[in-house]
Amino acid sequence: MNLEYRHLLDSHFAPESRVWIYQSSRLVTLNEAMAVEDLLNDFTAKWLSHGVPVKGAGYLFFGQFIILMADEKATGVSGCSTDSSVRLIKDIEQRFGVNMFDRTTLAFVAKDKVQLLPLSQIQYAFDNRFIDSHTLYFNNLVQTKAELENNWLIPIKDSWLSKKITVNV
DSSP states (O other): OOOOEEEESSSTTTOOOOOEEEEEESOOOHHHHHHHHHHHHHHHHOOOEEEEEOOOOEEEEETTTTEEEEETTSSSHHHHHHHHHHHHHHHHHHHHHSSOOOOOEEEEEETTTEEEEEEEGGGHHHTTTTTTTTTTOOOTOOOOOHHHHHSSEEEEGGGGGGTOOOOOO
16 A cells, blocks of 8 residues: 655645545545545635635545645635535535544554544454554544644554553553
């Protein structure tokens, strides 16, 4: 699995650009991925904040993560413009039968693919060696482009999850 995604991010966006990450409850098919990318491109081309175009970009990474990015150095993102992006994601949920708002299911790279685990099963997965402290975790809590580049895909030991897991020696 190729985990290099940084080079796909628009280099013309400031490091402080805001990002929102939505994780799909399943891998989307190739046809769905093409349709989602079309929806993202159409949305970001028309994204407005108080009538002013937002410098925005949308990405579908690893067939499972939608990332919206707005460079607020160009135009600030208002509540209404954020609401419009949420409506887009809800539309994608309905069209493709996926859940994009479940924050209790976490994503990891295991066995060379994205694996989803409910938060309630993290200790079990750790105890049974499905994951370990070096397993890569998708930290969907990142909020800026710089954080996306440096802190999105991190080992569990470097994330907030390390405090949730009890290591039995």
